[in-house]
Every structure is written in C-alpha cells, then in structure tokens.
Amino acid sequence: MAHGGGGRLMHDLLANLFLPAFHNDALAVGHDSSVLATGGARVAFTTDSYVVKPLFFPGGDIGSLAVHGTVNDLAMSGARPRWLSAGFILEEGLPMETLWRIVHSMQAAARHCGVEIVTGDTKVVDRGRGDGLFINTAGLGLVEHALDIRPAAIRPGDRILVSGDLARHGMAIMTVREGLLFDSAITSDSAPVHEAVQALLDAGVEVHCLRDLTRGGLAGALNELSAAARVRIAVDERAIPVREDVHAACEILGLDPLHVACEGRFIAFVAAPEADKALAALRTSAAAPQPALIGEVTATDSPIVVLRSRLGANRILDMPSGEQLPRIC
Amino acid sequence: MAHGGGGRLMHDLLANLFLPAFHNDALAVGHDSSVLATGGARVAFTTDSYVVKPLFFPGGDIGSLAVHGTVNDLAMSGARPRWLSAGFILEEGLPMETLWRIVHSMQAAARHCGVEIVTGDTKVVDRGRGDGLFINTAGLGLVEHALDIRPAAIRPGDRILVSGDLARHGMAIMTVREGLLFDSAITSDSAPVHEAVQALLDAGVEVHCLRDLTRGGLAGALNELSAAARVRIAVDERAIPVREDVHAACEILGLDPLHVACEGRFIAFVAAPEADKALAALRTSAAAPQPALIGEVTATDSPIVVLRSRLGANRILDMPSGEQLPRIC
Numbered sequence: 001m002a003h004g005g006g007g008r009l010m011h012d013l014l015a016n017l018f019l020p021a022f023h024n025d026a027l028a029v030g031h032d033s034s035v036l037a038t039g040g041a042r043v044a045f046t047t048d049s050y051v052v053k054p055l056f057f058p059g060g061d062i063g064s065l066a067v068h069g070t071v072n073d074l075a076m077s078g079a080r081p082r083w084l085s086a087g088f089i090l091e092e093g094l095p096m097e098t099l100w101r102i103v104h105s106m107q108a109a110a111r112h113c114g115v116e117i118v119t120g121d122t123k124v125v126d127r128g129r130g131d132g133l134f135i136n137t138a139g140l141g142l143v144e145h146a147l148d149i150r151p152a153a154i155r156p157g158d159r160i161l162v163s164g165d166l167a168r169h170g171m172a173i174m175t176v177r178e179g180l181l182f183d184s185a186i187t188s189d190s191a192p193v194h195e196a197v198q199a200l201l202d203a204g205v206e207v208h209c210l211r212d213l214t215r216g217g218l219a220g221a222l223n224e225l226s227a228a229a230r231v232r233i234a235v236d237e238r239a240i241p242v243r244e245d246v247h248a249a250c251e252i253l254g255l256d257p258l259h260v261a262c263e264g265r266f267i268a269f270v271a272a273p274e275a276d277k278a279l280a281a282l283r284t285s286a287a288a289p290q291p292a293l294i295g296e297v298t299a300t301d302s303p304i305v306v307l308r309s310r311l312g313a314n315r316i317l318d319m320p321s322g323e324q325l326p327r328i329c
Numbered sequence: 330m331a332h333g334g335g336g337r338l339m340h341d342l343l344a345n346l347f348l349p350a351f352h353n354d355a356l357a358v359g360h361d362s363s364v365l366a367t368g369g370a371r372v373a374f375t376t377d378s379y380v381v382k383p384l385f386f387p388g389g390d391i392g393s394l395a396v397h398g399t400v401n402d403l404a405m406s407g408a409r410p411r412w413l414s415a416g417f418i419l420e421e422g423l424p425m426e427t428l429w430r431i432v433h434s435m436q437a438a439a440r441h442c443g444v445e446i447v448t449g450d451t452k453v454v455d456r457g458r459g460d461g462l463f464i465n466t467a468g469l470g471l472v473e474h475a476l477d478i479r480p481a482a483i484r485p486g487d488r489i490l491v492s493g494d495l496a497r498h499g500m501a502i503m504t505v506r507e508g509l510l511f512d513s514a515i516t517s518d519s520a521p522v523h524e525a526v527q528a529l530l531d532a533g534v535e536v537h538c539l540r541d542l543t544r545g546g547l548a549g550a551l552n553e554l555s556a557a558a559r560v561r562i563a564v565d566e567r568a569i570p571v572r573e574d575v576h577a578a579c580e581i582l583g584l585d586p587l588h589v590a591c592e593g594r595f596i597a598f599v600a601a602p603e604a605d606k607a608l609a610a611l612r613t614s615a616a617a618p619q620p621a622l623i624g625e626v627t628a629t630d631s632p633i634v635v636l637r638s639r640l641g642a643n644r645i646l647d648m649p650s651g652e653q654l655p656r657i658c
Contacts, residue, residue, distance in 0.1 A: 013451065014451075017425075017428065017429065017432060018432065018449060018451070021432045021433055021435075021436045022415070022432075022435075022436055022439070022445075022446040022449070024445045024446070024447060026412075026445065026447035026448070027446070027447055027448070027449075033448060034412070034447040034448045036411075036412055036447065036469070038367055038368075038370040038372055038469075038471060039368075039369050039370030039471065040368050040369040040370060041367040041368030041369060041370055043367055043372065043469070045412060045414060045447060045448055045467075045469060046414070046448050047414035047415070047416045047448055047449065047450050047465070047467055048416065048450045049416040049417070049418050049450055049452045049465060050452075051418060051452045051454050082365075083355075083363070083365055083374060085374060085375070085376035085467045086351070086376070087376045087377065087378040087416075087465045087467075088378070089378050089380060089418070089463055096346075099346065100346065103346060103347065103350045103351075104350055106350075106351075107350045107351055110351070116351075116353045116355065117351040117353070117356070118353060118355035118356055118363040118365065118374060119355070119356070119362060119363045119374055119375050119376055119467075120347060120351070120356075120376065121376050121377045121378055122342065122343075122347070123378045123379075123380045123463075123656075123658075124655070125380050125460060125463075125656065126655070126656075128457065129459070129460040130458070130459065130460070131454060131458040131459070134418055134452075134454075134463070136376070136378060136416045136465035136467075138374075138376055138414045138416075138448075138465075138467030140365070140367075140372070140374060140469070142367060142368065326453070326455070327452075327454065327455075329452075
C-alpha cells in the first residue's frame with residue numbers, strides 16, 4: 001500500500017520504474033500534465049485514476065473528485081481545461097443507483113468547470129475483484145499563454161503562494177473512516193482551481209511553476225519541486241493556513257497537516273517583484289479562498305525544504321515516507 | 330458482469346445512463362474516439378480501461394493490449410496515433426517483477442506503434458480490492474486527412490472490408506482460462522492496425538467508417554453501426570476469415586466466432602467503386618494480414634444485419650446479448 005501514497009516510496013517507483021521505461025522529453029519535465037505541440041496549438045494532457053474510499057464523503061464523491069483532480073492537473077500547466085475522458089471499472093453488484101448518482105455528480109462538476117466529457121469506457125470485474133467502482137479521467141486543455149510553467153523554471157528569489165487552507169480533503173476522508181465525530185464535520189476542499197490560475201495569468205503575473213497539493217500534501221510538493229529545480233525552499237509555518245478543527249483532527253490521528261492531501265489547493269512560484277500582484281489576483285478569485293504568501297526560494301548546492309516553525313526554530317520539512325493516508329483520491 | 334461484455338446490456342447502459350448524462354456533440358457521434366478542434370489541428374481523443382484476465386496470455390499481455398487497444402481506437406478516426414497516458418491501479422501484493430514485465434511490454438508496444446507515453450498515474454488498492462493490476466490508457470492522435478470518418482457517414486451501396494481473420498484474441502483468452510489444449514495454442518491477434526488504416530488513406534480511398542472488432546466482435550460492431558447509420562447490412566459468411574482451429578475452439582465452447590473479440594482487426598466501410606482499391610491498399614500492409622470483402626450496405630426502414638450462411642440461407646445476425654466473454658480486454 002505504501003507505494004500509492006505520494007510519499008518517498010511512490011517517488012522511488014516513479015524514478016526507478018516508470019520514468020526510465022517510458023523515457024521521453026514530455027515525461028522528463030516532471031509536471032502534473034504534459035504539454036504537447038499539435039499543429040500550432042499547445043495542448044496539455046494528463047491522467048489520474050481515482051480509488052477513493054468511501055465513494056461518498058463530506059464535501060464530495062468519487063465522481064466530482066475525478067473531474068476536479070484532472071481539471072486541476074491541467075490548470076497546473078496554466079492550461080484552460082476543455083475535454084475529459086471517463087473510464088469506469090465497476091465491480092459486479094454495484095447498485096445502479098450508486099452509479100447513477102456518481103455519473104450525475106461528474107456531469108454537474110464538469111458543467112461547473114466548463115469542460116465536456118467526450119469519450120468514455122466501462123469495464124465490469126467480478127465481485128471481490130474490485131471495490132465498488134474506480135474511475136480514470138484523462139484531460140485535455142489548451143495552453144493559451146506564452147509562459148513556460150514547470151519545475152525547472154523555479155528560480156532563486158521566487159516567492160511561494162498558497163491558494164487556501166490545507167489538509168481538509170485528507171482529514172474529511174480520515175475522520176469518516178475512523179468514525180471521529182466533531183461538532184461539525186470537516187468537509188473536503190475538493191474543488192476546481194483553474195479560475196484562480198486564470199486570475200494570475202490575466203493579471204500578467206510572471207508565474208514560474210504551479211503545483212496542486214494532492215497526495216503528499218504541501219510537504220510532498222515542496223520536496224519534489226526543490227529536488228527538481230535544485231533549490232532551497234523555506235516556508236513559514238505561521239503563514240500557512242490550516243483550520244483549527246483540521247489541526248485538532250490531525251493531532252488526534254498523529255498526522256502532520258503539511259503531509260495531508262488537499263483536492264482544491266495549489267501553490268504558485270512567482271518572480272519576487274510579482275508577489276503582491278499575485279496575491280491581489282488570487283484574492284479576486286473564489287477558487288482561492290484564503291491566499292497567502294508562505295515562503296521563498298534560495299540558491300543551494302543541496303536541495304532542501306526548511307520550515308520556520310511557530311516558535312521561530314527552523315526544521316527540515318521531509319517528504320512523507322510511505323503511506324499515511326491510503327485511498328484518499 | 331453482463332454489463333461489461335460489449336453486448337446489448339452494455340449498449341443499454343450507454344444509451345440510458347452515460348450518453349444522456351454526459352450529452353454533448355462529440356459523444357453523440359458514437360465513435361471509438363472523439364475528434365476535437367484545437368486551434369487549427371483536429372485531435373482525436375479516446376480512452377479504455379483494461380482488466381483482462383489472465384494478465385499474460387498467448388500472444389500478448391495487459392500492457393501491450395493497453396497500447397494496441399487505444400492506438401486502434403485512434404486509428405478508427407483515421408488519426409495518426411501520437412501520445413498515450415497510462416493510469417495503473419495496482420493491488421497490494423502485486424509482485425514488482427510482474428509490474429516490471431508489463432511496463433516494459435507497454436513501452437515496447439508504444440515504440441513499435443510510434444507513440445509516446447507522456448503522462449501517468451499510479452494508485453494502490455488493498456489486497457482483495459483489485460485483481461493484480463488494471464490499466465487505463467487514454468490516447469491522442471492527429472487527424473491529417475479531410476474525410477469525415479464516422480458511423481453517420483455510412484451510405485447505402487458501401488462495401489465492407491475486414492482486415493484479417495476473426496476471434497483469435499477472445500479464444501486465446503478463453504482457451505487458457507478453460508484449460509483447453511490444442512495441438513498448438515491459439516495466439517491473440519492483439520496488434521496495432523493504424524498502418525493498415527494509413528495505407529487506405531494514402532491510397533486515397535473514400536473511407537466512410539472504420540470500426541475495430543473488440544468486445545462484441547464483428548456481430549456487435551455491425552449491429553451498432555447498422556443502428557447508428559439506419560441501414561441494412563448484409564455479410565457473407567463464406568467471405569469472413571476464421572481459422573479452422575479457432576472455429577473448432579468456438580464449437581467446443583459453444584461460441585459464435587462472429588461474437589468473439591479481436592484486438593487487431595477492423596472493418597472499413599468504403600464507397601462501392603473504391604472496394605478493389607481498398608482491398609489492394611490493405612494487401613500492402615502487414616497490419617492487415619488477411620483482408621477480405623465481406624459485405625455491403627443497403628437502404629432500409631428498419632436497421633438489421635443479415636448473414637448469408639455457408640449453405641446460402643440468410644439469417645439475422647444479432648448483437649451478442651449479455652456477457653459471453655468477461656474480462657477479455
């Protein structure tokens with residue numbers, strides 16, 4: 001199980017198996033989606049499979065999640081999301097009414113995101129060989145800006161912004177699974193972020209890199225990007241928005257909120273003089289509910305992520321190892 | 330299980346659930362892939378999930394199948410296949426060596442087809458909640474011809490050609506599963522067909538529609554197309570290539586070879602005066618191992634598929650109902 005959690009084991013699986021086997025220029029960029037040249041246009045292409053458990057959770061379900069997750073991966077290239085595919089793997093015995101609810105949730109999410117589900121496929125596996133249903137979505141988006149948004153574009157001096165409070169998706173799933181009851185349920189942050197990205201682009205911000213904070217959370221994303229760009233990243237714990245109830249739930253379960261997945265949050269690396277403009281642009285978008293400047297990039301010989309804690313001490317912020325939160329997406 | 334087999338129940342699931350929910354112009358075309366306009370270029374987009382059992386079978390494995398199947402769906406739009414995504418759902422406990430073999434088989438198949446796997450994703454599910462591994466591939470191809478290849482373009486008078494002998498993929502899987510031993514194993518026909526399609530296009534053949542003969546086999550494809558184009562289709566059993574050993578295996582298992590899936594065969598509907606040219610073009614391509622003219626289209630008020638049998642009698646060739654062959658792809 002530890003291989004699927006977005007931590008170091010998954011990182012090793014990618015580095016040692018998939019990337020060498022499938023080696024090509026697009027994969028080598030190490031981005032959430034690949035940008036391809038198709039006769040004049042630049043098209044972003046991405047895929048994700050969704051195996052979240054339970055299928056319905058506070059704030060969403062596997063259907064809306066499968067739309068938001070892929071829309072967000074496209075947005076991380078600064079692409080305008082346009083078309084999705086949908087592949088269903090159904091376990092024999094899945095109630096038709098469950099499938100019906102999920103398909104309609106997907107369609108509502110797609111309409112809300114302004115994308116169309118244009119191709120699909122359904123397979124059925126025997127009872128006990130699946131788990132209700134799994135969904136794969138692949139996505140296509142059009143890259144209409146002239147920027148080169150990718151990990152290698154991160155530069156010393158860049159400022160790092162986050163679009164909203166962290167860790168709600170992972171904790172919404174975990175509290176349901178663990179049967180934890182709070183005064184009010186923690187709801188998932190599952191949502192599309194492409195309009196917040198568009199607000200940055202429309203404002204003319206010099207965006208260097210974008211990354212959504214899914215498996216591995218903020219810590220996973222920062223460690224991957226620090227390694228990819230070969231830079232030192234420092235973030236300030238006091239500036240990172242985490243709700244009090246989410247903090248409390250994390251403490252009960254022994255989790256670090258910086259390791260817990262979101263499904264509607266991203267970080268942006270922008271040129272230093274652009275930080276205020278970027279923050280102002282994000283504040284205009286409902287898709288960035290609590291934007292904050294959380295850190296900066298410096299040059300280094302040995303990539304590292306450092307967290308300046310609430311008490312003022314610096315500590316290394318490691319990539320999560322193994323599987324903290326299986327099947328959260 | 331009956332919903333996944335490419336027969337009438339799957340057809341009903343599509344017609345009653347997915348198509349109305351996701352309704353849009355691209356889906357309404359009813360094709361293996363959707364053709365999208367992206368700034369001057371036409372891009373074909375398709376997806377399939379693969380749940381074949383066993384993972385390795387005579388003539389292929391789930392990895393090469395996942396490449397060929399999606400390459401072939403793109404080719405059915407007359408597109409030149411270019412890029413694939415790969416989404417893996419691994420069951421906890423899958424031996425790494427198995428994954429390694431499958432990933433390398435995918436890469437070898439991709440190289441052979443001239444496509445690149447440019448984006449991917451891996452999820453892990455707990456033991457007993459999956460079945461070794463499932464793979465989803467989505468594909469992108471470039472449509473470089475000016476034809477409008479789709480079911481609605483089929484016309485009375487069109488001739489129907491098939492690219493090779495039928496039913497080997499399904500029977501390769503079934504004989505392994507049922508433990509049937511013949512003098513020599515039936516090997517799958519899993520293979521890319523895009524070069525055979527390109528041969529038709531290069532020869533300037535007026536192609537109206539293409540369809541690969543996967544789930545539901547020839548009978549499923551002809552019934553879907555007869556309904557979509559509202560035409561009568563007549564095919565001649567004597568002209569349809571089926572190997573003797575495949576016939577024998579079908580008889581033992583009580584299957585009709587015209588209902589059994591291929592993974593490297595397609596039919597082409599071409600304007601009547603083009604049939605000889607089309608046959609000659611297919612004969613130049615190794616991707617069409619046994620091309621044959623098998624039938625023709627006539628006008629009708631009530632769509633139907635008619636088989637002229639070896640004995641000269643006409644009978645209705647029905648769509649397979651329910652699930653003959655679960656998990657063959």
